[in-house]
Amino acid sequence: MPPNNDSYNSDELNAPQWLNTEFIREILVKHLKAPELKVVDVKFSPASSKGDHYASLMFRAYVEYETQKGHSTISLVIKTMPEQDGHKKELLGESHIFETEIAMYTKVLPKFEKVLREVGDMTRLCATCIYHSLKPRQVMVFEDLLTQGYAVIRRSANIEELRAALETLAKWHAVSHKLLKEQPELFDQLQYDITTLPKFLEQDFLTKSLGSFTDMLGNVESLKTYRKYFEPMQDKLIQAWVDVIREYRDNRQENGYYVLCHGDFHLRNMMFRGPDCMLLDFQMSYVGSMANDIIYAIYMLFDGKLREEKSNELIYNYFQTFVNTLKKIGYQGKVPSLVEFRRQMFEKRYNDFLLLTSFQPIIIYMRKGADPGEIIENDDLRSKLYYQKEYIKELEDLLPRMLHLGYFEPL
Template identity: 25%
Template sequence: MSKTTQQNVKSNNDSEATAGGDGKIVYENPKWLKAELFENQLKETVPNYQKILKFEAKPAVAAGENYATVMLCVNINVELMDGKTKLISYMMKLPQENEHFIDIMRNHNIFDIERTMYYEIVPEFEQLYRQNGAKVNISAKCYNFETPSEFGVILLEDLRPHGYKNANRLEGLDLEHTKAVLERLAQWHAASAVRVETKGLYPEAFQKGVFNESQREMMENYRKSNMPIFLEALKEFKAKEIVAMENVLETLTDQLIRTSIYDPDDFNVLNHGDCWCNNVLFKYDREGNLEDTLLIDYQMINYGSPAKDLLYFLLSSTSYDVKLKHFDYFIRFYHENLVKNLKLLKYPKKLPTLKEMHIAVLKYSIWGISVCVGIMAVALLEQNNDANIDGFFGNSEAATRFRNSLYGNPRFLKHAKVLISWMYNRGFMEVSP
């Protein structure tokens, strides 16, 4: 896969959400999203800016690409002082307006967390590398932007005109692309560990992540709404493995909350928390060779073992051919890059060993179970008009239809069957007394 295909770009819109007759959610742009909101931004960033000629905000990604948030592509034609025109484009992320997501936001404002990441933490990571003679660009540029939205928005540069795009999530990442992500993730993790040694621990919200006690009810609702359909879809698979899976899923909420609290005896990093292929952008040269890799979307940050990010990414986003065949090699490759970057940044503590990394993967194996029943199913689902966050919790026909398509998807079942056997044989499904 020397070249990847860009996904259908989508966005729903945010402020006025209405339900159609079949239960589907239809979004419209928020009423406050007007051209004049961008005047100061354009004056500050566009040389010789004079005025806005045309303003358009439309969906940036197709249904099934985003669930918790809405992504809009904002296109603004501007006139310059010399009379010439220029097209300026941004990506704007807004919270979805539904009761489940609003409850999450009021207990754990992931937009505040993401803004802090873009404005403070990621620049600190990049500065650490500059101080040690390396130039590392981790992510897109984020702009300070005020709106009447209750939880705020995230306004980003649009990297698509610069040649960045997502890989095809249905195919999954091949060996080359997986290694590129692991290299970038190792840089991120190394800088995040060094930053703790120089500036202290991250804020409490970063430490506990989204899977915390305040979200227990939401997590239990998700488990009870989705797991019966997941188990039903796999009922004809090997009985002993499905029984083991059913048993461990009974403990899923408790285990995720418990392992979201970092263990000071572990080697800990700031986990991206949502590192799957839709949150990675790839850039290619004219010959189609992979040139750069960027990580985006920092709403599910969690301080703890890097095993969480490794399980999340490797099990959700790799192709069927490499997912398990090269899993142990990927851990080694990541570890080599992690240690290299820790040494570069002069990490003052004991370096983690490869053996410790494999042990951590087993210790935090519940995250692998969570990936199998969660983000992996999402990644492998074709474009689906029923796809939105209500589909995981709601009782509408559209929500039921969505969950059935999520777990009844032949592509998902193909991955799930081999992954469940692999996890069973590694002890992932053993439940501690």
């Protein structure tokens, strides 16, 4: 294992005791249907860098093994729940994130890919899961996408990469939009989202964020005029955001454009191979408005310059791919319109406000390689994040746009 290194999350520097040679052998015996398999050597290492994720632990296993066919190697990625006592375990220990993700990898996304294959679209939506378990521990094992030529981007995505990511999402959204009407039972296991994480809505980084944001607005000369729009949201922003996320389950609208949302659509949850984009991490996936993933992308995926110059083009391209895919797969309902989609995005602007005031300062800091756990648990650090020059600069662009588009008109 690597030494204590600032490049990795501290709880991924050493694999848990159960993650050993015998565990790997049992998985490979079943996966390869080779009872005689012998593990010659296995090396464990962290499978992600600091700042890549928070809701699980990720390890990579490079395995040398022998079967009747000879000597071979394989690289695996193991995803499991935190075992160390602390905030992460407290927040995630009683959650349903692994049930959600197992359903996504074993049932939902394979069905989506089958629908696409039937019309000649070979888009891959997920990695291959070769093992999963909820007891005695929650764990999933995947074939390593790095060995297939995929890579995580550790810089801001360019326009081509953003277009590829949104086109993959559009196809996913289109298939789910069709199947929600034809086979709604496919989504029965997906009854949770980020707002249903135990005690998530009580976390300081969420409950104190608007106060820190409005304090910053009052201290930055170029932004002072916007404070009056956010102060009245203090007692209602979080619940209004929850209502947006849970709309399909709790307050379904007759004209709503509903899909299976990824739920955490940012750059660290995708890998690229040339023009292809593979999405990762489906622990927060849920059925909701298709606007939700796109609004999330605006704040968590696009950087300032591209958001300012290319967001409308990217959203238009996403929507065209969505509509074209619906037609290609034989959707029989009324095809959604861009005008109505834009209206629904605007209607759900509490999503914008929550992401802007709570999540965006954190994601900007995480892009610098910061540990999300440190941010979530450190009040003083979070307060300082609102004064990052990159964040201030983005607000100087975003807030006037919101004002001019009517975002601050009464909801």
